[in-house]
Structures are given as structure tokens and as C-alpha cells.
Amino acid sequence: MFQRVYPSQGIGYEVTCAAAGTVCRNPPTALKLNGQRITSQYCQFHACRQVEGGRACPNAKLPRAVVCSQHIRCQAVDNGTRCNLDVKDGNSALYRYCMPLHLCTLPGCEAQRTWHNGQDLAFCHEHRCEYDDCRNHKDTGPFCKDHTCDDTHCIAFAQGVDPEDPQRFCERHRxxxxxxxxxxxxxxxxxxxxxxxxxxxxxxxxxxxxxxxxxxxxxxxxxxxxxxxxxxxxxxxxxxxxxCKTRNCRLRRLGKDYCPYHECVYGGCEAEAMEGGFLFKGQHTSYVKTATTIDEAVVDEQNEAHDSVNTIFARSVTVKTQRLLRSNSALVTSVLCQNVTDPGKLQSTDLPRAMLTDSFATDTAVDKLAATTRLRRDQAGA
Structure with missing residues (x-):
């Protein structure tokens, strides 16, 4: 860079300040950094006070400024663009960042504030609360007062809620x-x-x-x-x-171990019903099938039809009623058991129609129950 030189008596030519746009005859000055002298090409009025890479800044400053126009600007870079604001108080010797956007707001801190998820957190990484997007400064621990356990001497994390809320404490002291x-x-x-x-x-x-x-x-x-x-x-x-002890069954037990759907309905027997859902245990099924009347073939055919209807009806009404009316499960079960073991004592009105309509049983099923009951009563009378 061009430097003006002026003659000096007895010395020859003397180097002067290289500031452009003015005629400055002052000699270049030297900057001191960590005990070292670094010579600038500008005088004490025009030399920028910044030192980069062991060399004085090559740009001149205004006489009343501390640094040049490049160093008085905020050093923060956002999305590849340098901030155009001046550093705090225009004093780049102490600050590198502007006060409105980039300087930590804790008094006396010279660090750059933190941004998280596009949000200005107001404090630098060292001074901000470490909880997510909290904009408060740290208390005695890594979190702010709102996110620090209220227990004495504990600095663990606690959810920031109302002061009287139990979650004002950490997991250990909650x-x-x-x-x-x-x-x-x-x-x-x-x-x-x-x-x-x-x-x-x-x-x-x-x-x-x-x-x-x-x-x-x-x-x-x-x-x-x-x-x-x-x-x-x-x-x-x-x-x-x-x-109920039957595998994958969630219904309530009726007797000792099983629900009405899985317990043998033969009088006094509390064993599990046959596989396939028949209402009797194996040995009692044989006993029922060997019972005869005057016309065994006719009666067996009627019994089989009757059992099929009642089996389907008993299952549907019992299961659905247990789900909707658990408190009445014993009543429903007792009526259904009477229907199978002692049909002569059962009346179609023994099972309240309201309970049937509350289940998924249809009017057709109710009519079938009444019809089969009358059929058994007529057979007994004959």
C-alpha cells in the first residue's frame, strides 16, 4: 500500500500515517498485545485497535472511533450473512456482538446468545437454562429456578408448574x-x-x-x-x-371354578363342560342321552332341538348379560340352569324380558324359549 514520506532534517525520509483521504503527517503507531509490540501503518488516531493473526488491522478508522468500520460491526453471522449492527456501545475492544440480537443479556457477559429451533433464548449457552426452549437464565444448577427441584440443596430437573404442585420436585423428591x-x-x-x-x-x-x-x-x-x-x-x-378357569375366558365364576358358559349344569356338578361348548361334562352327557320315555326316538329328537336352542340362547344371554349386568349374573345363570336341568319348573316370565332386550338376544330367541318351555310342559302332562 502506498505510504507518504516526508523529508526530515538530517535523517532523510520519514514514514508517516497511511490514512487515505487526508494528509496526516503523524508517524505510524505500535499496538501492544500480550506484551508484544505490533506495528500499524497508521498513526495513533487512525490505527484500528484490532489485531488479527498477529498483524494489525489493515483498515483505517475515524479519529474518534476505537476500531474501523469493519470491526465495529457485530461479528455474528446468520444464514451466511453478517450482522450489520454495531457492537455494544461501539466498543469492539470489549464486545464482539450487538446488544439487540446477539449479545448474551446477562450483565457483564460478552458471549453470543443462543438460538434454538429458530427462537432467541436471550442467554449464551453457559448461562441459559438447559431445559428445551426455556428463556430463563440458570440458577445454581443447570436449570433455571422454575425448572429446578424445590427440595433444599437439590439441583435436579423438575417440571415448571405452579408452586404448590407436587411436580415442583424432581423424581427423587416428588x-x-x-x-x-x-x-x-x-x-x-x-x-x-x-x-x-x-x-x-x-x-x-x-x-x-x-x-x-x-x-x-x-x-x-x-x-x-x-x-x-x-x-x-x-x-x-x-x-x-x-x-373363570377356562383358558382365555374372562367371565365371572358361577360356582367353584367356572362361569355359567363353561360349568356343567348337571345338578351338583361343578366340573368344566365338554369341549365344544356343550353344557354337560362328558359323563353327564352320556347319562342324559340314555334317558328314555315312551317314544325314545321322538323325545330324543325333541330334546336335541330343545338343547340346541337353549344352548345358543344360554350362551348369548349369559355372556352379554355378564358384560352389561354383572350384578345380576347369578340370577341369569340360575334361570338358565333351571331351563336345562328342570324345564318343568321354568316359566317364560322367570327371565325378565328387560334383561333379555338389554342383551343382544332378539325377540325371536325369546319366542323360541317360550315355545320350547311349553313343549316340555305339554310332554310332561301327556
Whole structure:
């Protein structure tokens, strides 16, 4: 770069300031950096105070400025474009970033603020709360006060909610969500905390509801009145003690082990019915089939038709009624058992029509039951 030189008495030519656009006869100055002297081509009034790569800035500054126009601008680059704003207070010796957009807002910090997901978080990485898009500065730990556990001396994360909410504490110090309960939350075997303490949490896996009376919540407790046990499997409705022992059956037990659909209806027998859904156990099926009347062939044919109708009807009414009217399951079962074992005592009005219409049984099925009942009564009278 061209430098003006002027004659000096007894010395010859002397190098002067190289500032363009003016006639400056001041000698070049030297900048000091870490105890080293770095010579600039400009005088003390025009030399930019920035040093890059061990060399003084090649650009001149205005006499009253600290740095040149290039270094007084914010050093931040957004999407490949450099910011056009000036650094804070125009003092590039202390600051590299502009105050409105890029300088950390914590007083005294000179670092660049953080942006996350296109959002200005106001603080630099060192000073901002580490929770997601939180715009607060750190407290004593890695999170702000709103996201720090309220327990004394604990700096673990806690969800930012109302001050009185149980989740104001970390997982280790979280309090039970039961009103007025100050116990710590129960931690499951898999390490996950429950929203409730050991006295109020539901024991069903991954359930976050409150227990009621027993060890499970309403959705996971046995539907049997007075039973405090949990359901044998989710959605089964009953505990192991009250669920039919037949594989994959979720209906309520009627007698000792089985539901009306799977228990032999022969008087006094509590064994499982035959495979295929017949209402009698194997040995009692043989006994029924060997019973004879005056016209064995005719009676057997009538019995077979009667059993087929009642079997289908018993299954449909019993299963559907258990789902809709669990409290009346014993009544439904007793009426159905009378229909098969002692048809002479059954009246079509013994099973309330309201209960039948509440199930998926149709009026045709009801009429079939009444017809077969009259047929048996007529046979007995004959």
C-alpha cells in the first residue's frame, strides 16, 4: 500500500500515517498485545485497535472511533450473512456482538446468545437454562429456578408448574399427588416413579391413577362387589379368584371354578363342560342321552332341538348379560340352569324380558324359549 514520506532534517525520509483521504503527517503507531509490540501503518488516531493473526488491522478508522468500520460491526453471522449492527456501545475492544440480537443479556457477559429451533433464548449457552426452549437464565444448577427441584440443596430437573404442585420436585423428591399427602412418590421396579406414594399408587403396570380401597385403581380393580384384588389381566374385569378357569375366558365364576358358559349344569356338578361348548361334562352327557320315555326316538329328537336352542340362547344371554349386568349374573345363570336341568319348573316370565332386550338376544330367541318351555310342559302332562 502506498505510504507518504516526508523529508526530515538530517535523517532523510520519514514514514508517516497511511490514512487515505487526508494528509496526516503523524508517524505510524505500535499496538501492544500480550506484551508484544505490533506495528500499524497508521498513526495513533487512525490505527484500528484490532489485531488479527498477529498483524494489525489493515483498515483505517475515524479519529474518534476505537476500531474501523469493519470491526465495529457485530461479528455474528446468520444464514451466511453478517450482522450489520454495531457492537455494544461501539466498543469492539470489549464486545464482539450487538446488544439487540446477539449479545448474551446477562450483565457483564460478552458471549453470543443462543438460538434454538429458530427462537432467541436471550442467554449464551453457559448461562441459559438447559431445559428445551426455556428463556430463563440458570440458577445454581443447570436449570433455571422454575425448572429446578424445590427440595433444599437439590439441583435436579423438575417440571415448571405452579408452586404448590407436587411436580415442583424432581423424581427423587416428588410428593404424592393425593391431596394433603406429603409422602414421596413410589418408584416402580423399572425405576419409573409413580405420581402417588406407596399407599396411594395403583399396582397395575404403567398405570398413573390413584388406587381406591385396595391395591388398584377403579379401572384395574376386580368388578366383584367387595373384592379388593386387581384384575387378572387388563380388561378382564375380574381378579384371578373370580375369573373363570377356562383358558382365555374372562367371565365371572358361577360356582367353584367356572362361569355359567363353561360349568356343567348337571345338578351338583361343578366340573368344566365338554369341549365344544356343550353344557354337560362328558359323563353327564352320556347319562342324559340314555334317558328314555315312551317314544325314545321322538323325545330324543325333541330334546336335541330343545338343547340346541337353549344352548345358543344360554350362551348369548349369559355372556352379554355378564358384560352389561354383572350384578345380576347369578340370577341369569340360575334361570338358565333351571331351563336345562328342570324345564318343568321354568316359566317364560322367570327371565325378565328387560334383561333379555338389554342383551343382544332378539325377540325371536325369546319366542323360541317360550315355545320350547311349553313343549316340555305339554310332554310332561301327556
Amino acid at each position: 410428593h404424592c399427588q393425593k391431596p394433603q399427602c406429603r409422602r414421596l412418590c413410589h418408584v416402580r421396579d423399572n425405576g419409573q416413579p409413580s405420581p402417588f406414594c406407596g399407599a396411594h399408587y395403583c399396582e397395575a403396570p404403567d398405570c398413573e391413577a390413584e388406587r381406591e380401597g385396595g391395591s388398584h385403581c377403579r379401572d384395574h380393580a376386580c368388578a366383584e362387589q367387595g373384592c379388593l384384588e386387581g384384575q387378572e389381566s387388563p380388561g378382564s374385569g375380574y381378579c384371578k379368584k373370580h375369573t
